[in-house]
Amino acid sequence: xxxxxxxxxxxxxxxxxxxxxxxxxxxxxxxxxxxxxxxxxxxxxxxxxxxxxxxxxxxxxxxxxxxxxxxxxxxxxxxxxxxxxxxxxxxxxxxxxxxxxxxxxxxxxxxxxxxxxxxxxxxxxxxxxxxxxxxxxxxxxxxxxxxxxxxxxxxxxxxxxxxxxxxxxxxxxxxxxxxxxxxxxxxxxxxxxxxxxxxxxxxxxxxxxxxxxxxxxxxxxxxxxxxxxxxxxxxxxxxxxxxxxxxxxxxxxxxxxxxxxxxxxxxxxxxxxxxxxxxxxxxxxxxxxxxxxxxxxxxxxxxxxxxxxxxxxxxxxxxxxxxxxxxxxxxxxxxxxxxxxxxxxxxxxxxxxxxxxxxxxxxxxxxxxxxxxxxxxxxxxxxxxxxxxxxxxxxxxxxxxxxxxxxxxxxxxxxxxxxxxxxxxxxxxxxxxxxxxxxxxxxxxxxxxxxxxxxxxxxxxxxxxxxxxxxxxxxxxxxxxxxx
Amino acid sequence: xxxxxxxxxxxxxxxxxxxxxxxxxxxxxxxxxxxxxxxxxxxxxxxxxxxxxxxxxxxxxxxxxxxxxxxxxxxxxxxxxxxxxxxxxxxxxxxxxxxxxxxxxxxxxxxxxxxxxxxxxxxxxxxxxxxxxxxxxxxxxxxxxxxxxxxxxxxxxxxxxxxxxxxxxxxxxxxxxxxxxxxxxxxxxxxxxxxxxxxxxxxxxxxxxxxxxxxxxxxxxxxxxxxxxxxxxxxxxxxxxxxxxxxxxxxxxxxxxxxxxxxxxxxxxxxxxxxxxxxxxxxxxxxxxxxxxxxxxxxxxxxxxxxxxxxxxxxxxxxxxxxxxxxxxxxxxxxxxxxxxxxxxxxxxxxxxxxxx
Numbered sequence: 104x105x106x107x108x109x110x111x112x113x114x115x116x117x118x119x120x121x122x123x124x125x126x127x128x129x130x131x132x133x134x135x136x137x138x139x140x141x142x143x144x145x146x147x148x149x150x151x152x153x154x155x156x157x158x159x160x161x162x163x164x165x166x167x168x169x170x171x172x173x174x175x176x177x178x179x180x181x182x183x184x185x186x187x188x189x190x191x192x193x194x195x196x197x198x199x200x201x202x203x204x205x206x207x208x209x210x211x212x213x214x215x216x217x218x219x220x221x222x223x224x225x226x227x228x229x230x231x232x233x234x235x236x237x238x239x240x241x242x243x244x245x246x247x248x249x250x251x252x253x254x255x256x257x258x259x260x261x262x263x264x265x266x267x268x269x270x271x272x273x274x275x276x277x278x279x280x281x282x283x284x285x286x287x288x289x290x291x292x293x294x295x296x297x298x299x300x301x302x303x304x305x306x307x308x309x310x311x312x313x314x315x316x317x318x319x320x321x322x323x324x325x326x327x328x329x330x331x332x333x334x335x336x337x338x339x340x341x342x343x344x345x346x347x348x349x350x351x352x353x354x355x356x357x358x359x360x361x362x363x364x365x366x367x368x369x370x371x372x373x374x375x376x377x378x379x380x381x382x383x384x385x386x387x388x389x390x391x392x393x394x395x396x397x398x399x400x401x402x403x404x405x406x407x408x409x410x411x412x413x414x415x416x417x418x419x420x421x422x423x424x425x426x427x428x429x430x431x432x433x434x435x436x437x438x439x440x441x442x443x444x445x446x447x448x449x450x451x452x453x454x455x456x457x458x459x460x461x462x463x464x465x466x467x468x469x470x471x472x473x474x475x476x477x478x479x480x481x482x483x484x485x486x487x488x489x490x491x492x493x494x495x496x497x498x499x500x501x502x503x504x505x506x507x508x509x510x511x512x513x514x515x516x517x518x519x520x521x522x523x524x525x526x527x528x529x530x531x532x533x534x535x536x537x538x539x540x541x542x543x544x545x546x547x548x549x550x551x552x553x554x555x556x557x558x559x560x561x562x563x564x565x566x567x568x569x570x571x572x573x574x575x576x577x578x579x580x581x582x583x584x585x586x587x
Numbered sequence: 588x589x590x591x592x593x594x595x596x597x598x599x600x601x602x603x604x605x606x607x608x609x610x611x612x613x614x615x616x617x618x619x620x621x622x623x624x625x626x627x628x629x630x631x632x633x634x635x636x637x638x639x640x641x642x643x644x645x646x647x648x649x650x651x652x653x654x655x656x657x658x659x660x661x662x663x664x665x666x667x668x669x670x671x672x673x674x675x676x677x678x679x680x681x682x683x684x685x686x687x688x689x690x691x692x693x694x695x696x697x698x699x700x701x702x703x704x705x706x707x708x709x710x711x712x713x714x715x716x717x718x719x720x721x722x723x724x725x726x727x728x729x730x731x732x733x734x735x736x737x738x739x740x741x742x743x744x745x746x747x748x749x750x751x752x753x754x755x756x757x758x759x760x761x762x763x764x765x766x767x768x769x770x771x772x773x774x775x776x777x778x779x780x781x782x783x784x785x786x787x788x789x790x791x792x793x794x795x796x797x798x799x800x801x802x803x804x805x806x807x808x809x810x811x812x813x814x815x816x817x818x819x820x821x822x823x824x825x826x827x828x829x830x831x832x833x834x835x836x837x838x839x840x841x842x843x844x845x846x847x848x849x850x851x852x853x854x855x856x857x858x859x860x861x862x863x864x865x866x867x868x869x870x871x872x873x874x875x876x877x878x879x880x881x882x883x884x885x886x887x888x889x890x891x892x893x894x895x896x897x898x899x900x901x902x903x904x905x906x907x908x909x910x911x912x913x914x915x916x917x918x919x920x921x922x923x924x925x926x927x928x929x930x931x932x933x934x935x936x937x938x939x940x941x942x943x944x
Contacts, residue, residue, distance in 0.1 A: 206781045207855045230785060251731045258728065264735070265706050278917050285853035285895025287698065287872045288742070290912040291922055291940065293705050296738035300731045317787045340646035346669055346759035386787055388809035445727040447647055477728035478647075517729035525732070532732055536719045540928070544734050547924035560733065 104166040106145050109190070113148055116158045121196075123147040132191050135176045135183040136238070139440070139494060140523050144171065144185030151196040153271070153279075153309040160307065161277040163190055169556050170275070172303040174214060174246030177238040179441055180522030182249065182302045182558055189556075192307065194245050200224050201310070208315045209268060209285070214245025214308050218252075221313060230315035233260035236518070237426065245308050251300030253518040255351045255425075256382075258476035260316070262518070264299040269312035272298060272305075275549045280306065297544070302520050303555040305548040319384035322350065323394050324418045327401040328375035328408035332356065333452040335377035338404035339475045340448060342381060345400055347393060351382040352476035353425050356455065359470040359483075360424075362431040369424030372408045379406075379475065380425055382418075428472045429483065436468070436485035440497045444508030445517035448478045457507050458482055465500045467493075479517035480508070506531055521559045529559075530566030538563060590636030590655070592720060595749060598632055599718040602934045609934050611745040613655060614682025617691045619902055621744050621939040622910045629937075632749065634686050640664055641752060642726070649709060649726050651754040654686025661685055665757055673701035673758040677834050686750045692742025695834040696792035696803070699784070699854075699869035701758070705741035712752035713740065716930030726754045739925075745936045746944055747929040761791070761805035766826035767818055769800045773858045773867070776800045780870040781855050788814050794833050795867040796840050803830060833868065840866045840877060846903040848876040848887055852896035859890055875901075884908035911940060 104112075106124060113122045123129055124146050133141045145168075150156045163170045169189030176183055185191045197213035200221065204210070205228035210221050218239040222231040235254035236242055242252070248270065253262045260266070269283035283295040298305060329335040335354055342349060355363070355371075355378050364371045371378055379401070383393040394411060401409050412418035432439040446454050455471060462469045470483040482504055486497040505515040505528045515521070515528040529538065541560040545552065602609050608629040612618070638655035645668040652661055658678050665671055675695030676688045689711075694703040710724030724730055724737030740750060771779065776795040783790055783802070791805035802818060803826065804811045815822070823829060832838035841847065850859070854872035859865065863878025876887065884900065884907065891898035897912035914922065919941070926933070926944045938944070 204855070205785065206778075207853055208781070208785050228785065251735075253729055261702065261706065262729065264738070265702055274917075280917050280921065281915070282918075284851075284897065286851040286897065287854075287869060288692070288703060288851050290897040290899070291914050291918065292743055292747075292925060293692070293739055293741055294918070294921065296705055296735045296741075299735065301734055305734075315785075317785050320787045343648060343759075344646045346762065348758065385806075386789070386810050386813060388813045389789070389807050392807040392809050445729045447644075447649075447727060449644065449647065474729075479729045512725075513727050514725050514730040514732050516732050517727070518731060520731050521733070529732060534721075536715075536721050537723065537733065540715065540721060540723075540736065541733050543928035544736065544925065547921060547928055 104168070109162070109166065109168065110146060112162055113146065113159065117148060117150060117155060121149040121151070123149070132173065132176070132185060132193070135173070135178040135181060137179050137181040137522070137524055140181040140184050142185045142187055144191035145188055147191045147193060149193045149196050153273070156192070156273060156307060156309060157277040159190065159192060160273055160275055163553060164276045164551070167551060167553065169553050171555050172249070172307050174243030174249070175217070175241050177242040178246060178250060178520065178522065179443070180516070180520040180524040182520050182522035182555070184523045184558075186556060194243070197309070203228070205230065207285070209312055210315055211310060211312045212244050213310060214243060214248075216244050218242050218244055218247055225315045226318070229318050231318050232313050233266050233316055234263050237429070244311050244313065248299055248308050248311055249301065249303050250518065250520045253474070253479070255353060255474060257474075258352065259348050259350050264296055266314050267295065267299065267311060268314055270295060270298055270308050271310035273307045273309055275306070275551065275553050283312070285312070300520070302522065302559045304545050304559050305554065319350070320386050321390045322382060322384040322418060323390050324412040324421050325381045325394060325397045325401060326410045326421050327379045327381070327406040328372035329377045329379070329405065330375065330407050332377045332455055334405045335379050336448065336451040338379060338401055338406065341400045341404050342397060343476070345396060347396060349381045349397070349476060350384040351380065352474070353380040354378070354473040354475040355425060355428065356471040358468065359428055359431070359472055362435050362470060363424040363427050366431065366434060367424050367427050369420055370410070371424055375407065380421060425472065428470065432470055432483045432485060437487045437489065438485070440484040440486060440501055442482045442484065442501050442504050443479070443516050443519040444505050444513055445477070445479045446508050446511040446513035448475065450511040450513070454480065454507055454511055458504055461500055461503055465496050467497060467500055474517075477517070478513065502528060523558055526558070526561045526565070527569055529561050530569055535563055535566070538566070592714070592751060595632070595637070595714060595751075596718040596720070598630070599714060599716070599749070599934070602630060603717070603932050606932070607934070608937045611690070611749055611936055613684030613687035614657065614680060616678060616680030616683040617687050620691055634684065634749070637751065638684075645670055648728070648757055649754055650757050651726060651752060652685050653752050654684060654750040656685045658683040658685055658688050669760050670757045671760045672707070672755065674698055674704050674707055675834055676704060677836065679835065685753055689741050689750060689753050690743065690745045696794065696830050696868060699793070699872060700791045705738045707756045708738050708741050708753065709756055710754040711737040711740050711750055713748040713750050715748050716932055716934060720751070724754065728756060744940050746926060746940050748935065763808045763811045764791070764803060764805045764826070765811055765815060766801055766803045766823040766829065767815065767820035768823050769802070769818075769820035770798055771800055772798065776867065777855065777858065777871045783818070784854075784870045788817070790814070792830060793868065793870050796838070801829065838866075840864060840875070842877055845877045846880050846882070847901045848878065849899040849901040850874040850876060850887070850891045850894075850896065851899070852891055852894035856894035861887065861890065880904070880907060888912060914941070
């Protein structure tokens, strides 16, 4: 079916302004938060009800047209990158919070609702939605489900998958599935886990029931500076070894500390090689007890400088630097590229050393911010897209960082998703058997492969062409064979 | 470790060749759970020979062990470092294994506060229905590479594959625990449990039985002490024994000669008017019904469904009804499709979860 015919068909049930096809109207949709990848879609559809989405899907299914779902477009892996011959299905108009049930501690929301809006709606009841990705003022809950988003508090409070109860999902043929329930578990396979983080490849989420939890009575922050990254890493292990699960545990390296302190004046120690922020929350008694213990552990672990927030303003000031790491990267460099590997924490010093070596090799600076509690590392590679070849060098550098994460026993993506960006590294992380099973799982939901084609899971021939070798825990298969 | 992956792969290949289904089994402590269809024919695939802790570093909060490892051994290893499986899995016998625990997907009293088995699964190594050795997830807390096949295995009752190794997130044990007992009727208990769950209180478990509401507090000593003053009630002595009896179904409520239904529902659902005795956990989200075998399964399932959940015939001397809540056709279609991908010849525990699966 031609684009014009498809537009006509869509317009038979969608209002004229909900079907876009002129280049200037399509332009805002050409990329998501990863602007290095751009592609104009054939058509953008902006339905405002589940009923309309059903019709869009039925039409696309009947005409074998690819469908790419998009929430707020803040994703960092190109998961919502449009398909040139496809419909970009924007869920931005479905932005109603349907209900908040304070006694049962749940909220039902449409996929286009902003993450933070849920917590705002729950605030009058002393409740909030725990996962807080740094883009939470803009990112949508539907997108959070697609990516299994985390945030700075997920060691204690979990990821999206731990904080949702029920989904309404449409399959590509427009059939509605109710997955999960108002109960804490449901009959049959755990499809709620399978759907979460599936990057729009299995179905279109049209409604989400989330769990709400009580707002902690109090939160307090310890900031500790170290003259050595290894010592900071040990301090994290010591806190956890002492039986403490902090609400948040963040680390910044020297270049980040300097970049943020320069324009924010958060009070960071410029002599430090690494700064740790360790937050405690809960009842006043609990926090007082934990903060005292954390302070002692930091001291014992060799911190050169320790400050504890005495009030909310001071706590927010300490946090402000960490939260400004990305904007700070934008200030010191025309462009930056954010990576997202996870490693076992004990390997941190090795991996940071490796990144430093690569940084020298590629002649590109790299800032490192780290969700230290759960091992999720975000190297920010600084580059200038206007310099020929620099983006390509950056991507290669980034790819090598991810492979290093796999070698360290970790993963190529902790919370941003594979999308388009890390599709090649999937060939290194998984063997052909696992990749084949991922394709089979997709086929169980979407046999024709119309939902978000080409993302998240590479075709096996792509891996073969890349010559990428599957590496597990730093061991190569057939390690005794000579390699050239 | 006495068994090898090669041996298991050979058994799977033989089963494929001879078209004989396999009954995957750990210690057999949860053998009662699920539909007993494949029992009469099929080869036993005994996982107890594949045991041992593969990797455990307390400060990483991750343990990896082979499926045949006894749950008791795993918990003892964690205990040495002051850590625990926070979902408090029921063992139902000393022989319970890690593989069986994950496959059954059952969680204990701490579930409402800490999360379920699947919430703590980080990765699996498994054999699919063709005998292929596959790894999903990993040994790190945050990992979104590929679909979450590892968590899909939790509660699948072995119908999608043979678990070889599982990596779980573990947590520190709370410094202090104390249990309070308050007298009230069921309606008041349901309301109280839900109200308290919405407040920043260190409640780690609740149980209502025989007009008594038991509330367990866990955490730092000052936090537990402060909460005890806020909630009131009598402090229970030897409370660990009480919670173990709830977790392991050795509490007097669980009468072996009755049939036991498990209703997983919205926590605020009002009291159910059903014949038999009920025991509530998880702030009201889990309701056990001990009833005479004559009770109509249809009525129980209707009530569970209307309350936003589902009902399982957990234990019965003879299967009078399907064990698991029937699925709507659209969901059943996805279940069949997934089963077909993971176990194309249908050799793993056929029928234990649903007919044809």
